[in-house]
Amino acid sequence: MELRDRINAALKTAMKEKQQARLSTLRLINAAIKDRDIAARTSDDGPDGVTEAEVRQILGRMIKQRQESARAYEEGGRLELAEAERAEIGTIEEFLPRQLSxxxxxxxxxxxxxxxxxxxxxxxxxxxxxxxxxxxxxxxxxxxxxxxxxxxx
Structure with missing residues (x-):
C-alpha cells in the first residue's frame, strides 16, 4: 500500500476511534504533504505531486522538528509538552521504514x-x-x- 494511502487509512481509523491526539498528528502529516504537492504543481516540475521518497523526507523532517521541540520543552521544565511531542514522533514513525542498525x-x-x-x-x-x-x-x-x-x- 502506498504511503499516502496508509496515512489516509490511519486518519479514518483515528476519526472512527476518536483518538484525538493521533488524529491531530495525522492531519498535520497530510497538511505537510499537501503543501509540498501544491509547491510541486506551481513549479516547473510538473503536476505529478510528491513522490514516496519526498513523503519520507517530509516525515523525517517532522520527526526532527519534534525531537528539537521535546528537547527544548524538557530544558524549560515543560515535561507534559515534551511527552506530547514524543507521542507525535511515535505516530509519525509508524509510516517510516525501519531504521537501519x-x-x-x-x-x-x-x-x-x-x-x-x-x-x-x-x-x-x-x-x-x-x-x-x-x-x-x-x-x-x-x-x-x-x-x-x-x-x-
Whole structure:
C-alpha cells in the first residue's frame, strides 16, 4: 500500500476511534504533504505531486522538528509538552521504514562508496547522494555524514 494511502487509512481509523491526539498528528502529516504537492504543481516540475521518497523526507523532517521541540520543552521544565511531542514522533514513525542498525548502516556506506568509486573527501557528495536516494527515512544523515567523511579521509 502506498504511503499516502496508509496515512489516509490511519486518519479514518483515528476519526472512527476518536483518538484525538493521533488524529491531530495525522492531519498535520497530510497538511505537510499537501503543501509540498501544491509547491510541486506551481513549479516547473510538473503536476505529478510528491513522490514516496519526498513523503519520507517530509516525515523525517517532522520527526526532527519534534525531537528539537521535546528537547527544548524538557530544558524549560515543560515535561507534559515534551511527552506530547514524543507521542507525535511515535505516530509519525509508524509510516517510516525501519531504521537501519549500526551494521546495516556501515554496509550501506561501504556499498555506496564502492558504487560511486569515491576515493577522497571531494567525493563525499556523490556518496551522500546515493545514500539519500536509497535510504531516506532509514538513516539519520546527521550521524552518517561524519562516518562517510571519516572513511574518505
Amino acid at each position: 549500526e551494521e546495516e548502516t556501515e554496509t550501506a556506506i561501504d556499498r555506496a562508496i564502492s558504487e560511486t568509486g569515491a576515493s577522497s573527501i571531494r567525493d563525499m557528495g556523490k556518496v551522500m547522494g546515493v545514500l539519500k536516494e536509497r535510504y531516506t527515512g532509514q538513516l539519520d544523515f546527521g550521524l552518517v555524514g561524519p562516518k562517510v567523511k571519516a572513511r574518505l579521509s
